[in-house]
Amino acid sequence: MEDAGFIIGGYVLTFATVALMAWRYVRSGRKLGERVPDEEKYWL
């Protein structure tokens, strides 16, 4: 059933993208956060 490959592939692609974006955003947030004083962070 070749269909399954495409379907699984679609889900994998979607969630891999989600995970990648999430990881990159959190990581860049942390790295930037180390360089910026906490007082300047309006969300804290």
Add this chain to the structure above:
Amino acid sequence: MTTTDPRPTSEPTDARPARRGTGTRGTRVVGIAAIIAMVWLVAFGLGFSPEDRDQRESVRLLYVHVPTIWLAYLAFVVTAIGSGMYLFTKKKSLGWDRLAGASAEIGTVFVAVTLVVGALWGRLTWGVFWQWDARLTTTALLFVTYVGYLAVRRLGGTHEQRARRSSVIGLIAVLEIPLVHWSVRLWRSLHQEATVLDTDGDVDMDGLMLFSLFVGVIAFSLLYVWLVMHRTRAMAMEDLLDDHGLDEALAARRAEDDTLSATPEPAVDPKGAS
């Protein structure tokens, strides 16, 4: 210094001694909700929901495909709102511009995902990866339009210049897209006979299928909120660093780090690469 945390705080901090990132209680809540919803989505999408009468199993791809384009539309609407708020409010707060930019980034990625997953779905249902029907064509142009928006954001200059340019382009895009959609629709309606496959006919969904779709939309909406919160905050920090330069931030950090052994150079890379 006996404490590594510069702020005398009475609230319980989590054990992390390092500087805070973009995460807060808010993002944690949204993030966990998003993860739970995603798990549900996979469970329903791949598991519980039935196969479609006509499309059979390939309908399962719709449960991710539709939410991703939904997320993109949501993101671009927010971009337009942010653009408008920046341009038309007296204060001209850059926060709006950053929101617009972060949102557009996220939206663009998800349009790309939509196009690829859509191609996979198309291959299964129609036998072809691509068709020049109204929806696909407009989506492709939507993607390119916002790639252009992101390119405009990277033109350089001051943050205000960036904000002004991008908000204009952001609003123009909202004007463009309906025009493009309308013209493409009109165009493709000329070719009714050519498409054997009814691309406009949405799947007639029963309760459980609709529910799975609903879960997907909720999950990706939560995801969007989580992503945009993080990215907007990160952009605020990027702008701050641009403005103040690295020195100030390093100086503040050094002030905390004087408990560490006295290495003369900034402790950015302990291996001392220079």
Add this chain to the structure above:
Amino acid sequence: MNAWRIARLVAGKDLRIEWHSRVLTNQVLPFAGVTMVIFAFALDSDAVLQRVAPGLVWLATMFSLLVLVQRTFAVETDDGALDALRVAGVDPRAIFLGKATGLFVQLIVLEIVLLFAAVVLYGQTVPIGGVVLLVTTAISATCGLAAVGTLYGGLAAGFRGRETLLPLLTLPAVAPVLIGATRAVEAALGTAGAVVSDGWSWVGLLCVFAVAFGVGGSLAFGPLIDE
């Protein structure tokens, strides 16, 4: 100095510069002509060429638009003329209108030449019944193109590296014009069995587009060049 007068002055200036420098005639028209020729190399079939001629004409117009827009704004930025106009307090909408008008005129000249080229190279004929539609299409499409070109040209003008942005922004934005103008011209020429009456709804689309970008562009132009 009211806005209309300024617009006329700006347009007149642009056209006079063009007349003296002859960039349109010496560079852009030949470029468009060459494009028409190499289409024939790529498509390699008289029948196909005849069928797609309207599309090719508008494609050549789109590419030439990019070149013309670069040119019309290079003229401004080379000496900081645009900034000088702004600093002098000139209404940006008038500048927009003036530059768009100058662009419009140049585009119309281009399109007339391309039409002749299509008649000669691609075996096109213009039935009398289609002339009104043809002219109306050209005018409405060109208004839209001029508006979009002026708007994005203003954004992309100036610094190096911004000009490469122009095609990326402009081509998706003018997609409706490409679609509408091609279909309308096909109707005017009777290509592939299209009839003239088919074309008028496309002209409607082109007019909406021209108005939308004309108005939107003139409003947006100010903030964009205010740097």
